[in-house]
Amino acid sequence: MRFPVLVALVIGAASALAFEPVGLWPLLIVAFTALCELISRAKTRRQALLIGWAFGFGQFVIGLNWIATAFTFQAKMPPWLGWIAVVLLSVYLAVYPAIATGIAWRFGRKNRLALLLILAGAWAITEWMRGSFFTGFPWNPAAAALAPTPLITTAALIGTYALSGLVVLLGGAVWLEIYKRWLPLVVILGITTLLWLLPSSKVPDDPLTVLNARIVQPNIGQQDKWTPGFDQEAARRLAQLTGPPKGEPRLVLWPEAAITTPLEDARTPETQALAQFQRSRAASLLGPQDRLLTGGIAVQSSDGVHADRAANSIYALGPGGRIVGRYDKAHLVPYGEYLPMRPLMSAIGLSRLAPGDEDFTPGPGPRSIWLGNPWGKVGLQLCYEIIFSGHVVDWQNRPSFIFNPSNDAWFGSWGPPQHLAQARLRAAEEGIPVLRSTPTGISAVIDARGNVVNQIGWRKAGAIDVVLPPAANSPTVFARFGNAIPLLLGFALIFVGIVLGNRRR
Structure with a gap:
């Protein structure tokens, strides 16, 4: 095949249409079928790496x-810089598929089945790496393309990254079928069906307690x-x-940054009074037992003048504006909520995308807040933390x-449905419903199986x-074992693939 790297680039671009909002998920399986063929034909490790990268x-x-799209809302930076950011980020993210294809070629090039098993295992592991290294950005794992399908329920057993490996196996099984090797296809389809049918934790059909949310x-x-x-x-x-x-x-649920004035601000008596006013105005809509969960900003000051710390937060408010609990976002967006290497970046004219000159400070991580009876405990994940x-x-x-408020107004028409698909995976993995505003x-x-029960479409007002x-x-x-499951399965596939490849030699 001439120009295999260029072919890989085109196939990869086409495979993006498997994800939302286009949602042609079978394209991803076909793309992995073609990718296996390209890797098997690679003449050198360098070519295999380039194929995966492309x-x-x-x-x-x-x-x-x-x-x-996010750059079009920041007056301090030109909009065209957004496309440079997309390209540069893609240059980096593509390293992870390149690692997977390089490993598959190195240890499986003499045996097609070995190549497939190693690629699937390496893909699962490198997706985990992409979500973990350098702050992590696991957006659009291969499994996200399956969010609209019944296979999303398998995430409760094996997790997102192993489900991504299963997508690779399905594509590779089709590839082997082309070479008249039907047994792997039968086995992989059988395993897929078994995972789908195996029961995980039972989800009741109806709640024991009727709790109304808006x-x-x-x-x-x-x-x-x-x-x-x-x-x-806005108010x-x-x-x-x-x-x-x-x-x-x-229970009333408002979006991230629904109130742009800080809901806690210790800098001066005036800012404290304004924060109390904002909380009281929001809480005036509540009944005696109601709760409001809303995005807001918290500002702390030790001297009563200067801000020591600012946090992007979720507030749980009761009647009168009483603060029932607060969650501070832990996984902040680089260049969005803080500016890495600020002195250097500021010197060359760059700024963070969110308004303001002060960087947000991260919170301690996932936590549950007790809302009182009859609400119980809510888990909180702010914006892209849910991925x-x-x-x-x-x-x-x-x-x-889980309450997942977000400000997807930054993200054009493609970002919001992709974000929703990944929130569905979290609900299915954890067996916990997710509510998004x-x-x-x-x-x-989103129910505990990952199904969308109800939704409000893009750029529509409603409740x-x-x-x-x-x-x-x-x-x-x-939920019990976490990402130990996909990592163990990934390494097991690589080990079996290497054994098969050595036998062939």
Whole structure:
């Protein structure tokens, strides 16, 4: 085959259409079929590495096009810089597929089945690496393409990264079938079916306690959110969509940064009074037993003048603006919520994408907050924190549901549905329902099996009234063991593949 690296680039770019919002998921299986053939024909390790890199680069540069949109909202930097950021990020992220294809060629090039097994195992491991190294960015793992399919339930057993390896196995099994090797296809399809049918933790059909929630999506675009004076209009929209208190207890859910003025601000008596006003105004919509979960900003000061620490937070508020609990975002977005190497970056004219000159400080990590009766415990994950498999729940204090407010208004039309697909994987992995509220969409209710129960579409204003779906009766297999499962399965596939490859020699 002439120009295999170029072919890999085209195949990788086409495979991006397997993910949301296009959602042609069989394309990803076909893409891995073609990738196996390209690796098997590679003449050198360098060529195999380049094939994997080109495949990954094509997939990432198309699939992550939404990142460029974020730069259109930052007046200090030109919009065209967004596309440079997409390309540079894709250059780096493509290293991980290159590692997988390089390992597969090195140890499996003499045996097609060995090559497939090693590629699948290495793919699972390198996806985990991509989500762990250098702050991590595990956006669009191969498993995310299967979020709309029944196979999402297998994430409760094997986790997202092993499910990605299964996608590779399915594509490779088709490749082996082309060479008249039907047994691997039968075995892999059998294993896939078995994983789908195997029971994990049982999820009740109906909740034991009826808890009413209202998810609000005000349709406030990023171009308006930080405009001076717009906070009054934002408060009006939020109040209108929230509505008056009901007779029964109600949980109200607002998006990330729903209130742009800090909800805690210790700098001066004036800023403290303004924060109290904002909390009281929001809480005026609550009944005696209601709770409000909303995104907000916390500012701390030791001298009553200067900010020592600022956090991107989720507040749990009760009547009167009482703070029931607060969660500070732990996994901050580089260049979005803090500027790495700030002195150097500022000197060349770069700034963070979110408004403000002070960097946010990270919180301690996943935690559950007790909301009081009848609500119980909520797990909190702010914006893109939900994409980190195995890192969304405090396993010592398991919640009954996860609230994932986000500001997807940055992310164009491609980012929000991709974000939703990854939130579905977290719900299925943990056996815990996920509730999402975003300013412009896609807000949604996801049950403990990863199914979308209800949603509000992109760039629409609205509210969802829903009874909180039940969580699984007990932690799923993945919730118990976490990413040890995909890592062990990945290394096992590589080991078996290497043994097969050596036998052939």
